[in-house]
Amino acid sequence: MDLVSFAVQLLNGVQYGLVLFLVASGLTLVFGILGVINLAHGAFYMLGAYLAYWITARTGSFWAALVGGVAIAFVVGLLLEEIFVKRLYGRDHLAQVLLSFGLILVLDEIRHILFGKDVHSVPAPEFLRGSIQLTEVLSYPVYRLAICVFCLAVAAAIFLVIQKTRIGMIVRAGAENRDMTRALGIRFDVVNRYVFAVGIVLAALGGIVVAPISTVFPGMDNQMLILSFVVVVLGGIGSVAGAAIGALLIGVADSFGKVFMPNFSSFTIYVLMAAVLLWRPNGILGRREI
Amino acid sequence: MSLLAVEKLEAFYGPIQVLRGIDLALRPGETLALMGRNGMGKTTLLRSLIGLVADRRGRILLDGKDVTRAPPEAIARGGVALVPEGRGVFASLSVVENLVMAARPGRRGKRAWTLDRIFELFPRLRERRHNGGHQLSGGEQQMLTIGRALMTNPDVILIDEATEGLAPLVAAEIWRTIERIRAEGVATIIVDKDFRALSRLADRAAILSKGEIVFEGTPGELAARPEVLERHLGV
Numbered sequence: 001m002d003l004v005s006f007a008v009q010l011l012n013g014v015q016y017g018l019v020l021f022l023v024a025s026g027l028t029l030v031f032g033i034l035g036v037i038n039l040a041h042g043a044f045y046m047l048g049a050y051l052a053y054w055i056t057a058r059t060g061s062f063w064a065a066l067v068g069g070v071a072i073a074f075v076v077g078l079l080l081e082e083i084f085v086k087r088l089y090g091r092d093h094l095a096q097v098l099l100s101f102g103l104i105l106v107l108d109e110i111r112h113i114l115f116g117k118d119v120h121s122v123p124a125p126e127f128l129r130g131s132i133q134l135t136e137v138l139s140y141p142v143y144r145l146a147i148c149v150f151c152l153a154v155a156a157a158i159f160l161v162i163q164k165t166r167i168g169m170i171v172r173a174g175a176e177n178r179d180m181t182r183a184l185g186i187r188f189d190v191v192n193r194y195v196f197a198v199g200i201v202l203a204a205l206g207g208i209v210v211a212p213i214s215t216v217f218p219g220m221d222n223q224m225l226i227l228s229f230v231v232v233v234l235g236g237i238g239s240v241a242g243a244a245i246g247a248l249l250i251g252v253a254d255s256f257g258k259v260f261m262p263n264f265s266s267f268t269i270y271v272l273m274a275a276v277l278l279w280r281p282n283g284i285l286g287r288r289e290i
Numbered sequence: 291m292s293l294l295a296v297e298k299l300e301a302f303y304g305p306i307q308v309l310r311g312i313d314l315a316l317r318p319g320e321t322l323a324l325m326g327r328n329g330m331g332k333t334t335l336l337r338s339l340i341g342l343v344a345d346r347r348g349r350i351l352l353d354g355k356d357v358t359r360a361p362p363e364a365i366a367r368g369g370v371a372l373v374p375e376g377r378g379v380f381a382s383l384s385v386v387e388n389l390v391m392a393a394r395p396g397r398r399g400k401r402a403w404t405l406d407r408i409f410e411l412f413p414r415l416r417e418r419r420h421n422g423g424h425q426l427s428g429g430e431q432q433m434l435t436i437g438r439a440l441m442t443n444p445d446v447i448l449i450d451e452a453t454e455g456l457a458p459l460v461a462a463e464i465w466r467t468i469e470r471i472r473a474e475g476v477a478t479i480i481v482d483k484d485f486r487a488l489s490r491l492a493d494r495a496a497i498l499s500k501g502e503i504v505f506e507g508t509p510g511e512l513a514a515r516p517e518v519l520e521r522h523l524g525v
């Protein structure tokens with residue numbers, strides 16, 4: 001493999017890893033702060049992709065899809081927390097798994113009723129459609145680079161909020177000592193609602209940004225859900241920084257795995273996960289750090 | 291009227307009853323010393339008052355409002371703050387962050403305590419403001435938890451083991467600060483092993499034994515009862 005195709009594979013892996021990070025960071029936040037295992041997280045990734053398709057088809061504008069999709073996902077998150085999820089706090093994992101599995105079925109049925117089983121494509125925004133010519137035969141799509149930049153910006157925003165804002169302080173304090181934080185008057189019923197909604201938005205954002213490169217199809221959530229869980233476990237449950245490391249590792253492993261061992265590409269991911277967990281059973285960044 | 295009125299309070303950990311019918315009243319601005327031997331229920335009483343012991347029965351009135359079944363965040367917003375046993379500094383937050391995360395106007399919009407005033411009260415915390423909570427000495431941690439409690443602009447602070455494990459000089463500084471907080475009109479319930487320091491400071495003293503209040507009166511009255519001191523405090 002020459003240097004240029006190596007670089008292209010690496011870039012693909014990083015881009016995939018960054019999208020994985022968006023989705024997985026939402027999952028790990030919800031698990032770390034609400035203590036809820038959300039099996040339906042992948043379904044919100046799918047929701048984002050279908051919203052991207054639907055709004056782009058209506059308005060012709062991908063930007064409208066980005067803004068509208070985020071807004072809709074946020075409201076859906078707030079409503080679901082209020083109606084269902086808040087009943088799960090402190091309940092055993094079985095109840096959480098049952099409810100979120102039920103959500104998957106309902107969301108998938110709604111998807112089926114509204115959009116059927118067809119595969120849809122979403123056009124990338126006009127000015128991001130070209131590619132950069134790397135060599136005579138190799139080129140790299142601008143839109144994929146744009147995904148990288150966008151995901152990095154979102155990642156930076158997440159870290160800024162967690163590290164620099166009062167909300168971030170409260171979230172970190174709550175992860176460390178929930179009782180003490182409540183005894184200082186912090187209302188976790190409110191904090192939880194917004195954290196859940198933000199978690200859903202992050203999943204949907206992942207779906208929105210990949211829609212133009214991956215097509216939108218039923219079942220697209222399965223692979224993403226499994227990989228997000230792998231990333232969360234790998235990085236350390238509840239750790240956003242860990243999810244960033246885990247997602248990039250998985251992204252790159254997947255990308256090179258497909259090249260070097262095309263028949264075992266998903267295999268490389270699980271070997272990586274097993275190796276990391278043997279080395280650090282609690283994941284790369286363990287617990288109790290956000 | 292009482293700021294805090296406790297009637298027949300019982301508290302349980304599972305099947306184990308720890309508080310057995312506590313009656314207690316705290317007036318605004320009053321300083322109450324809570325004493326008793328190990329394991330008699332002092333911590334449990336303070337944690338029940340702020341709602342952290344889930345299974346509690348009887349009645350707790352905060353400024354006339356029934357908070358017996360209220361969650362901790364509601365009681366805290368009603369004007370109660372806790373300085374817990376073991377201090378409970380957030381180790382992953384810096385000193386400033388520990389203070390800022392708790393900042394809130396008190397009831398009736400009271401904003402007596404700000405970051406600046408906490409730093410004025412504890413100059414040591416200003417020096418250490420960018421240090422992590424895990425880098426502080428025991429004394430600094432205690433200053434931080436007291437400062438953090440003040441940031442909520444409370445009407446009453448519950449201080450559990452105010453000077454436990456602190457060197458005498460540091461303990462003296464903590465007592466001076468509590469004196470200043472008292473002068474600001476904040477009521478306190480203080481648990482500590484230092485009977486003399488508490489007697490100088492407190493308006494009233496109460497002694498817990500096996501989950502019941504066995505003495506209540508002024509520090510002077512308590513000093514005049516050597517058999518009570520001997521039996522319940524080992525002084």
Ligand SMILES: Nc1ncnc2c1ncn2[C@@H]1O[C@H](COP(=O)(O)OP(=O)(O)OP(=O)(O)O)[C@@H](O)[C@H]1O
Nearest residue numbers: 303306308326327328329330331332333334335375
């Ligand atoms: N979480 C708990 N579960 C069960 N029992 C508990 C729990 N916490 C305390 N206890 C018991 O309740 C009783 C009162 O404990 P508490 O901590 O309130 O006493 P204390 O007066 O604060 O003691 P100390 O002076 O040692 O701090 C003790 O017998 C203790 O063993």
Ligand SMILES: [Mg+2]
Nearest residue numbers: 332333334375
């Ligand atoms: Mg105690």
